[in-house]
Amino acid sequence: MKIADKTTSAVSMVKEALEKAKQYEDYHIFVSLNEENALKKAKEIDEKIARGENPGLLAGVPYALKDNFLSEEGNTTASSKILEPFHAPITATAVEKLEKEGAIMLGRVNLDSFAHGSSTENSYFGPTKNSKDKTRVAGGSSGGSAVSVALDIVQFATGTDTGGSIRQPASFNGVYGFKPTYGTISRYGVVAMASSLDCVGFFASDPEDIDLLMTICSGQDPKDQTTLPDFYDQQIGDPRRAIRVMRAGSPGAELGEGAPSDDSWGSTQQDPNTPATSQFAAQKIGIVKDFDKGLSPEIKQAYEQEIETLKEQGYEIVELDMPTLKYALPVYYIIQPAEVASNLSRHDGIRYGFRAENIESLEDIYGKSRSEGFMPENKRRIMIGNFVLSSGFYDAYFLKAAKARTLIIKEYDEAFEKCDFILTPVSPNPAFKLGEKVSDPLSMYMEDVLSVPLNLAGLPGLAFPVGKTADGLDLGLQLVGPRRSDKRLLTFAKELKEQK
Amino acid sequence: MNITREEINHLAELSNFDLESQEKEALSGDLENIIKYISELDSLDTEGVEPTYQVFEMENIWREDEIKAQDADRAALLKTAPELHNKPGVEDYQLKVPKVL
Secondary structure: OOOOOOOOOHHHHHHHHHHHHHHOHHHOOEEEEOHHHHHHHHHHHHHHHHOOOOOOOOOOOEEEEEOOEOOOOOOOOOOOOOOOOOOOOOOOHHHHHHHHOOOEEEEEEOOOHHHOOOOOOOOOOOOOEOOOOOOEEOOOOOHHHHHHHHOOOOOEEEEEEOOOOOHHHHHHOOOEEEEOOOOOEOOOOEOOOOOOOOEEEEEEOOHHHHHHHHHHHEOOEOOEOOOOOOOOHHHOOOHHHHHHHHHHHOHHHHOOOOOOOHHHOOOOOOOOOOOOOOOOOOOEEEEEOOOOOOOOHHHHHHHHHHHHHHHHOOOEEEEEOOHHHHHHHHHHHHHHHHHHHHHHHHOOOOOOOOOOOOOOOHHHHHHHHHHHHOOHHHHHHHHHHHHHHOOOOOHHHHHHHHHHHHHHHHHHHHHOOOOOEEEEEOOOOOOOEOOOOOOOHHHHHHOOOOOHHHHHHOOOEEEEEEEEOOOOOEEEEEEEOOOOOHHHHHHHHHHHHHHO | OOOOHHHHHHHHHHOOOOOOHHHHHHHHHHHHHHHHHHHHHHHOOOOOOOOOOOOOOOOOOOOOOOOOOOOOOHHHHHOOOOOEOOEOOEEOOEEOOOOOO
């Protein structure tokens, strides 16, 4: 991370980023620019530096904020009509932590409306274009975040990942995208999509930068009851040394009732952060049998090439039989819409956001505001959610999916007894053409087939770039780890990068 | 399975949507395809399996029952309410809606 200091001013960094943002306007990355505030904050950072004060670990670093994070700077639209006029009275914990370290929000970036989608085409404001080919999609839902980093406008961007919304756009644009263990980063002040799946994470061009962002943003938050007891902070520096600190400090002791003991996590015997060997963060890499079916030839080739490279570097490749994973996509498209239907019922046109005109009754406020305010994909998900939850269908769909989820989690637990990480592609195809899938929701859902399984189990996943197609499109793969192996996963990614 | 006009109306009602008939038509087709796809789950045996509703694995955490200052007070929260008939949507700390009864 390049931070402001005595030789490079924060103002110059912000000005440069603003210029780039305007230069790439036709990619449609930003929903709104935070020009005035950003320059004001940069000036304050420079004054701090001049006075010899500590300007923070991210001093003057401009970043892109996915437009589903609440802050008092600008409107939080979730790229929707229903939240377009919404100016938040609060700030997300993750944003607060970044700003405390001197990071500067350059602007709010585009997403599929309410993060519903895999291409950013479902945005009320129109699609973001792919960083390598403007006729192709950016991926989604965090398309604006991925492209803002890929075009080097900002050094990092925030994202949210419910079923691949960080990893897929990262892989479509040749950058790193990290989805942490469920509960690692506070979701306070983040627009809710599907609460048992949503995670906050980051985009950057280097795993080292993501490690720093995780160190800053992770941690238990009294404002979000679903944050895990701190486990990332205690691992700054050498992860092996940190584990000893963690054990000696016995963090569970101070957490009060309800906190899990270290042993209650996952079924793997090994501490998720204990490196497998004395030298490296991993030794055995799992690959899933039949996961290479249905891949485009270019993704398949990149995947096989990466496996060969790992073998040459001395890693052991373990083939895993995980037959339940093929049910992950239908399970996801039952549980996720059910939670979406519940979460999005709060958008009622009364307390905040858009209200339709020509209102005569209370029912009009709900019905008209929601019908005009939501995109077609939002409506599909809400209606599917209400379908799988409605009486008569609940047992066959929602309950069945919740049971299948148990089996998927079990399958992962067993897999991590045999390997340290699992390597899979992120998506079956590289970035597709704009308009190619948007009118056929099911074909769009199929793009998520390789990214959703880990969300169901709450596992961390990292998308990393592995090369390009003959046409210059980016290719990415993902590494999946056991719960709370986040630090080791990023350390492993750093090792792989150094070996290349 | 076929999604009848009646079922679409019922789902629209559950979802609080006021849909045009053209939109209902399009949604019926989409929903049918999606439901057909998610029904593939039928072939998985889940007999005797406990459901999972969250992956957080924590129990309830108790805290003292005391009022704590929040980030935004009542006035700040009410400021976000949209207008009603071109007039402020809030009066005397209360949200205004059209006549209910």
